[in-house]
């Protein structure tokens with residue numbers, strides 16, 4: 001599923017936006033030498049290209065190393081990093097993986113991620129989507145309160161349905177995992193998480 005992410009997922013998740021500008025601003029100010037891109041996807045997180053730092057990719061579902069990425073690592077990596085970025089990926093991580101993030105940071109290193117504030121309704125919400133190559137489909141999602149996950153489906157006009165789920169974490173979950181976390185709300189339900197070690 002993830003190797004085809006850029007072809008199959010709605011363009012709204014892929015196109016550069018407010019969070020990308022935020023990442024660029026922080027990186028140009030702090031100039032990290034090493035950056036860990038967690039859940040960077042098949043091409044690595046585009047925003048980190050040309051950031052000046054060495055970018056490492058941690059994404060177990062991507063078998064290859066994009067050419068511009070310095071090194072691919074796993075959750076058992078021994079390296080420590082000046083910066084860690086999760087763009088569109090924090091909600092796929094288990095609590096155990098979230099807890100490992102602090103350990104990957106050098107002292108005064110920082111972590112940036114985007115997420116959402118409130119889960120969607122428990123009944124299915126549907127909307128039309130468009131991919132970056134202008135294919136259309138119906139996107140459906142609902143909150144499964146028992147499992148504390150969001151169930152997500154993409155039904156393209158042609159081709160197979162993509163069904164998957166991701167975790168819901170509340171603000172208090174995030175604050176417990178990252179003490180001293182700074183949170184910024186944008187676009188109603190979107191949040192930026194910023195943590196410095």
Ligand SMILES: C[S@@+](CC[C@H](N)C(=O)[O-])C[C@H]1O[C@@H](n2cnc3c(N)ncnc32)[C@H](O)[C@@H]1O
Nearest residue numbers: 002039040041045059060061087088089092093
């Ligand atoms: C929505 S994509 C985001 C890709 C990229 N960061 C971007 O913004 O274009 C989510 C990514 O999270 C990755 N992912 C899912 N579970 C993960 C895990 N447990 N650890 C690391 N990455 C994971 C997937 O393989 C996928 O590439």
